[in-house]
Amino acid sequence: MANNNKLRKVDIIFSAYPGNPYDILKNAIQRGKNEIIDDLIESGLRGRGGAGFLTGYKWRFMAQQKETEKYVICNADEGEPGTFKDRKLLVEVPRRVITGMAIAAYVTDSKYGVIYLRAEYAYLIADLQKEIDIFQEAAKKIGLDFTIEIFRGAGAYVCGEETALIESMEGKRGEPRNKPPYPIQSGYLGKPTLVNNVETFASAAMVCRFGAETYKSYGTDDQHGSKLFSISGDSPKEGVHELELGMKISDFVQEFGDGDTKAVQVGGVAGFCIPRKNFETSIIGEGNTTGGATMIFNSTRSMYNVLHNYLEFFAEESCGQCTPCRIGTQQLLKGIEAVKSGEKPESYLQDLIKLSRTMKVTSKCGLGQSVTNSFVSIVENFKEEMIY
């Protein structure tokens, strides 16, 4: 059901739950495995990490794998600048995340679970481990054979990419693998591995709690359900907000901006930068990513500095494995510096745009492929700021 692209706040993921902690799980495992997967597909839930693959299909594919050793991995390596929703989920509703993992384990017959937690969140480990211990007790009572361990990341943005994450768990450099084979066919130690984002697991638990019909009634025809938005920058309401997908940027800015908003970065630095003139016509979640990191810039900000900061980030976090991304990120950074200093003419920006588009088609993973999103949207919309 379309919501006419209005901004609507909802309270699903963090809403109070009246039952016992693992009742959602207990009820779920009394149902058929296929029934749960059908429900998930029906709900329209898409992966909340950014790529947006239908979660139900991913789980079904995993359930079909015949191996006995299977892994369910919760990707808590959120490193996208401007993203912090997973931290809030792990701090405030860890049981819903764990419930989602456990339901995934049940429907896919997996015995091993891992929460891959980024190094920067090491201070969350003690409390999270306590929650896992509680879960382990509950699982024993319910009769679910599923153990969860925490794996600490070591500080690399690219490890949020699922195959790089797996490489890292295997003790290697976090360099993405070629796909196929997909992790579901051959993942951690060559075994079937389901990797989902923290929010995806929590949302899956919510589909089981409220039912597919109710969940589906939120959002738009393309993007069902609710989504957590990490809002930061020039906003008086910074923090995590749960909204229905599919709202106009103008409404979003009205609600969260400081009255002087010049641009909104949607989907983190790997996403798109939307200038004021397009606020009326842009819808969050359509044509841009679903990662939910939104950064608001007001008119005092130099978009050159913003882009420069992004490019420094990409140049440093590129894993260096493939040439387009390793060299491309460095050249884009040098390039905008050269144009700014007058060393290169204005027309050089077009060459840089071409380079970023080449990176999109030739880079191995999402890191190099997505640099062009913010690069082109900032350079084209704020050209004067790049030059003068």
Added chain:
Amino acid sequence: MAEIEMIINQKIERYGRERKALLPILQGIVAAKNYISQDDMVCVARALDISAADVYGTASFYSFLENKVLGKYVIRVCRSITCDMKGKNKILKALEEELRIQLGETTHDRLFSLEATNCIGLCDMGPAMLINEKPYTHLTAERIPEIIFEYRNK
């Protein structure tokens, strides 16, 4: 060296004598002394029966597995865009003045190292930094001496 070997053996006991034990081992060494020396890497390589180059290649890939000498307390100031907008530079300057070192350096008493790091997921509470594992948010230059004082007297 005895200490490093103890860490290696503990981790191998838990994760197995396999490559997948490498990150936990390196993290264990960092937890004990804040950085991994080349000798440590050779030690790890021998224990896991892999080449020392593999250990170095892996360790140098990750920003939290340092291979240069660092102080007891590593201060990592977030330099990503929203923390930058909210005054990261002022915080860095205050830290440099308080510690009398530049970004990327370690104090003579080997107590503090000052580093800049990419997004630490505290964007809604910037400017932010980590001291070892502990987060500090909504920083102001005025708060810096107080925070450092606490660590100096630990």
